[in-house]
Amino acid sequence: MTAIDRIEGRACVLRGNDIDTDRIIPARYLRAITFDGLGEHAFEDDRIQAKGDHPFDDERFAGASLLIVGANFGCGSSREHAPQALMRSGFRAFIGESFAEIFAGNCTALGLPYAMLDADDLAALMDAVVLDPEQPVLLDLEARTVSSRAGTVAAKIPDGVRRQLLEGSWNATRVLLDAGEAIEATSARIPYLNDFPG
Amino acid sequence: MGVGPRPCYPTGAMTKPTPPISSDANLLDKVWNAHTVRELPSGQTQLFIGLHLIHEVTSPQAFAMLREMKLPVRFPQRTLATVDHIIPTLSQQRPLADDLAEKMMGAIETNCAEHGIRLLDTASGQQGIVHVIGPELGLTQPGMTIACGDSHTSTHGAFGAMAFGIGTSQVRDVLATQCLALSKPQVRRIDVSGKLRPGVYAKDVILAIIRELGVNGGVGYAYEYGGPAIDAMSIEERLTVCNMSIEGGARCGYANPDETTFEYLRGREFAPRGAAFDRAVGWWKSLASPPGATYDDRVELDGNAIAPSVSWGINPGQNIGIDERLPFPADAPPEERVSLEEAYGYMSLKPGEPIEGTPIQVAFIGSCTNGRISDLREAARVARTGRVAPGVKALVVPGSQAVARQAEAEGLHEVFRAAGFEWRLAGCSMCLAMNPDKLVDREICASSSNRNFKGRQGSPTGRTLLMSPAMVAAAAIEGRVVDVRGVL
Numbered sequence: 103m104t105a106i107d108r109i110e111g112r113a114c115v116l117r118g119n120d121i122d123t124d125r126i127i128p129a130r131y132l133r134a135i136t137f138d139g140l141g142e143h144a145f146e147d148d149r150i151q152a153k154g155d156h157p158f159d160d161e162r163f164a165g166a167s168l169l170i171v172g173a174n175f176g177c178g179s180s181r182e183h184a185p186q187a188l189m190r191s192g193f194r195a196f197i198g199e200s201f202a203e204i205f206a207g208n209c210t211a212l213g214l215p216y217a218m219l220d221a222d223d224l225a226a227l228m229d230a231v232v233l234d235p236e237q238p239v240l241l242d243l244e245a246r247t248v249s250s251r252a253g254t255v256a257a258k259i260p261d262g263v264r265r266q267l268l269e270g271s272w273n274a275t276r277v278l279l280d281a282g283e284a285i286e287a288t289s290a291r292i293p294y295l296n297d298f299p300g
Numbered sequence: 301m302g303v304g305p306r307p308c309y310p311t312g313a314m315t316k317p318t319p320p321i322s323s324d325a326n327l328l329d330k331v332w333n334a335h336t337v338r339e340l341p342s343g344q345t346q347l348f349i350g351l352h353l354i355h356e357v358t359s360p361q362a363f364a365m366l367r368e369m370k371l372p373v374r375f376p377q378r379t380l381a382t383v384d385h386i387i388p389t390l391s392q393q394r395p396l397a398d399d400l401a402e403k404m405m406g407a408i409e410t411n412c413a414e415h416g417i418r419l420l421d422t423a424s425g426q427q428g429i430v431h432v433i434g435p436e437l438g439l440t441q442p443g444m445t446i447a448c449g450d451s452h453t454s455t456h457g458a459f460g461a462m463a464f465g466i467g468t469s470q471v472r473d474v475l476a477t478q479c480l481a482l483s484k485p486q487v488r489r490i491d492v493s494g495k496l497r498p499g500v501y502a503k504d505v506i507l508a509i510i511r512e513l514g515v516n517g518g519v520g521y522a523y524e525y526g527g528p529a530i531d532a533m534s535i536e537e538r539l540t541v542c543n544m545s546i547e548g549g550a551r552c553g554y555a556n557p558d559e560t561t562f563e564y565l566r567g568r569e570f571a572p573r574g575a576a577f578d579r580a581v582g583w584w585k586s587l588a589s590p591p592g593a594t595y596d597d598r599v600e601l602d603g604n605a606i607a608p609s610v611s612w613g614i615n616p617g618q619n620i621g622i623d624e625r626l627p628f629p630a631d632a633p634p635e636e637r638v639s640l641e642e643a644y645g646y647m648s649l650k651p652g653e654p655i656e657g658t659p660i661q662v663a664f665i666g667s668c669t670n671g672r673i674s675d676l677r678e679a680a681r682v683a684r685t686g687r688v689a690p691g692v693k694a695l696v697v698p699g700s701q702a703v704a705r706q707a708e709a710e711g712l713h714e715v716f717r718a719a720g721f722e723w724r725l726a727g728c729s730m731c732l733a734m735n736p737d738k739l740v741d742r743e744i745c746a747s748s749s750n751r752n753f754k755g756r757q758g759s760p761t762g763r764t765l766l767m768s769p770a771m772v773a774a775a776a777i778e779g780r781v782v783d784v785r786g787v788l
Contacts, residue, residue: 118642120516122751124732128760129758130734130758132385132734133398135361135403135407147754148754151760178451179732179751180358180453181358181467200516202516203519203551204465204467207470262344265341265343269341275369275371275473275477277342277346278473278480279371281337281346285374288336288348289348291334294441295378297572298572300579
């Protein structure tokens with residue numbers, strides 16, 4: 103697995119709070135047995151309703167690899183299809199005020215870092231990127247910072263998540279398998295798996 | 301081999317004593333402790349998952365990943381599968397009319413057969429929404445850790461279980477290791493005092509909680525629900541409350557196990573039997589948070605003051621009592637104003653208007669929130685008072701085949717049909733628009749489901765008003781949102 107210590111690239115600004123995963127990828131695209139092709143449907147209904155006036159249709163943001171969002175991004179359904187769709191449309195990291203927990207867990211499992219900024223820092227970053235979308239934005243996991251032409255600000259990344267990304271241990275299956283027989287040993291002392299020994 | 305009350309593998313001696321835990325530990329502390337395999341280098345905990353539930357939408361990619369990693373399913377007898385999201389509710393005849401849906405059905409059948417996982421399909425007589433069948437079969441029990449690739453897994457917390465909604469990569473983790481890597485949540489105790497007034501239901505309680513604490517107020521927390529109003533609830537009502545914990549941002553929610561819990565479980569297919577049941581009750585009782593347990597946060601709500609509630613916006617926190625008027629964005633904290641304006645723009649409603657009287661075109665009774673027998677009984681009470689208004693399409697979708705059988709035995713299906721409601725087959729139906737049941741264009745739906753997100757019910761511009769099943773039935777009859785207290 104790849105260690106991830108920094109993501110640098112152009113950014114796309116998507117304003118608004120409480121953007122749910124039904125909006126990120128409408129449920130009709132979950133009628134599939136693979137994640138293939140989800141990228142082209144990210145925010146499809148929002149984009150249609152915005153009639154072209156959506157950040158995902160703004161040419162100035164084309165090719166962005168960081169997505170800058172508001173508060174409680176990714177709330178609602180647990181569908182991993184949401185971060186999969188964003189990943190498949192080119193995003194490799196998320197910067198926002200806060201993230202819904204299941205969405206954040208899914209991002210970690212895919213090796214997609216997310217970082218939280220104070221509301222004022224976030225607003226300044228959004229304004230700076232909208233003004234000058236060509237500038238590179240850097241999320242530095244080692245330093246816990248986000249840098250742009252607006253300056254460098256502190257970013258919150260949960261310790262466990264940061265360590266998993268820095269160590270390249272974000273695919274949990276391998277890490278969990280390392281417990282070996284301790285898994286069976288645990289199951290052997292859970293009462294409901296053992297006919298509730300007195 | 302099924303997921304059963306009998307030991308699934310040799311009953312070993314307790315190989316490692318459970319670490320000591322303080323006398324003021326809450327239920328989450330105790331359950332977390334009992335399932336801890338080890339602390340991970342990342343600082344997270346490797347937690348054993350006692351029950352894994354899967355369905356057709358979020359599992360096929362997980363099985364594909366497993367195949368790619370050449371790994372078997374570690375504890376196939378601790379995973380149970382059903383089909384609910386894509387299943388049509390008019391005809392479930394195979395092959396399904398939707399090729400994509402048929403493909404997904406085929407995938408779960410093949411994956412379960414290949415890995416020795418029990419599948420409760422439509423032929424089993426036990427199929428239904430995953431969060432309805434777990435409880436009704438007695439699979440869901442106090443003190444369990446439960447995971448499912450669905451955010452409403454929090455439902456199972458009604459029994460005093462710790463139940464997590466997970467993504468597909470985590471479904472892979474559970475299949476391969478029967479474990480998850482998780483950070484221990486903090487616990488917020490939510491006391492609902494007093495007694496609910498007539499016409500006020502569990503749905504109104506959880507809508508009031510989310511309105512009070514916000515749709516992201518629960519991030520980082522598990523919600524422990526308690527207090528007299530919760531204690532007085534049936535298991536089915538607690539299921540409704542815990543179901544929507546995720547809509548408040550909480551990773552999971554639970555109520556402490558008590559006599560109501562034990563009596564519900566007694567005699568259910570997968571519940572322990574005979575002497576084992578008595579031993580189980582002893583363990584279950586020991587798990588409940590004691591009076592004076594420690595919590596990271598506490599909140600109290602006055603149950604007497606909760607009114608029948610209706611969502612008016614585009615997230616479940618945007619709800620008001622039926623006798624209130626829609627809020628003015630100018631009165632809201634600045635950071636909420638944009639969301640309120642966006643909600644008004646989408647819903648085409650106006651600040652200062654009453655929600656009562658809002659015309660509806662569709663009524664939906666069902667879902668993992670409110671598709672159980674007690675929900676249908678309450679809706680039927682209202683349905684007996686009139687007929688569905690002209691121009692309203694009204695659906696009643698039982699949460700499981702067992703709920704459907706029970707309702708039919710009580711004649712509820714005839715009550716609904718006589719009143720002009722359609723009586724459908726079990727499934728997720730119009731909660732989430734992955735099957736043929738969908739809104740059309742700008743329709744407004746009075747819905748007993750859990751989410752009023754933009755486009756949630758299948759039309760990208762469709763509108764959802766969340767409310768209790770009795771309120772939905774009343775709205776269906778009047779053709780507009782009304783106060784069910786005037787009908788009952």
